[in-house]
Amino acid sequence: MIGCSAGPLATVLSLEQVSYHPATVPRPLLRQVSMAVRPGETAVVAGPSGAGKSTLLELVAGLIQPGRGRICWQGNPMDRRQRHRRCGLVFQFPERHFLGLTVRQELQLGQRRLTEERLGAVLTQVGLNHVPRQQPPERLSGGQQRRLALAVQLLRNPQVLLLDEPTAGLDWSVRDSLLTLLGQLRTGRVLLVVTHEPKLFAPLQPRCWRLQDGGLEPYQEEQPVTIKPA
Numbered sequence: 001m002i003g004c005s006a007g008p009l010a011t012v013l014s015l016e017q018v019s020y021h022p023a024t025v026p027r028p029l030l031r032q033v034s035m036a037v038r039p040g041e042t043a044v045v046a047g048p049s050g051a052g053k054s055t056l057l058e059l060v061a062g063l064i065q066p067g068r069g070r071i072c073w074q075g076n077p078m079d080r081r082q083r084h085r086r087c088g089l090v091f092q093f094p095e096r097h098f099l100g101l102t103v104r105q106e107l108q109l110g111q112r113r114l115t116e117e118r119l120g121a122v123l124t125q126v127g128l129n130h131v132p133r134q135q136p137p138e139r140l141s142g143g144q145q146r147r148l149a150l151a152v153q154l155l156r157n158p159q160v161l162l163l164d165e166p167t168a169g170l171d172w173s174v175r176d177s178l179l180t181l182l183g184q185l186r187t188g189r190v191l192l193v194v195t196h197e198p199k200l201f202a203p204l205q206p207r208c209w210r211l212q213d214g215g216l217e218p219y220q221e222e223q224p225v226t227i228k229p230a
């Protein structure tokens, strides 16, 4: 297996010269995109609507295949199956894709041997253990629905959580509590967030990239000002 150029100790997730050009569009959506995420880092990719942010996540998640380039874990290129196994993708507005009639059913989908213990543990992890498991997902609040979508992915034990506009459409207090949860979930895994509002994610102290016109450039997002007590 040919290793990606970023050293295995230096990075966990890396993209090397990744391009994606669907036949039906005149220009590539992604042109030789490279990024490297180090252990313990949270990555934020910002960009305007239509820049290709969701497409980037789909590539990393193994839902689609790049025309060129490689997506690596600890320096080793991953095929689609490996990417799919390693990554959990939470789509934008994930509540629109719920299929289960109850919270329990939503969590059981694709999890044939889900024990009560594991179900309880994941609901606790996302702060939903108090919610009745027979409750239909559509009766949950907006913030609770996002937490349920995270729980669905966490059951797969992903090393990479891919989050597409995770706070979109939530009011500020719900957004803040979701950000606190994301801060907890980044322990031991990589978070890769795409958003057109990168400032919101500053509390996670991420490394930032900007995606525009098919190219990806690193940039420094301003860190939140912490006021020290007098």
Ligand SMILES: Nc1ncnc2c1ncn2[C@@H]1O[C@H](COP(=O)(O)OP(=O)(O)OP(=O)(O)O)[C@@H](O)[C@H]1O
Residues within 6 Å of the ligand: 022, 023, 024, 025, 029, 047, 048, 049, 050, 051, 052, 053, 054, 055, 056, 196
């Ligand atoms: N397989 C495909 N074939 C043709 N066009 C595609 C394909 N995949 C994505 N696109 C187009 O590429 C553009 C980028 O899509 P994408 O959803 O990745 O952007 P985005 O940055 O996530 O946008 P938003 O912030 O609005 O969600 C869109 O115009 C989309 O319609």
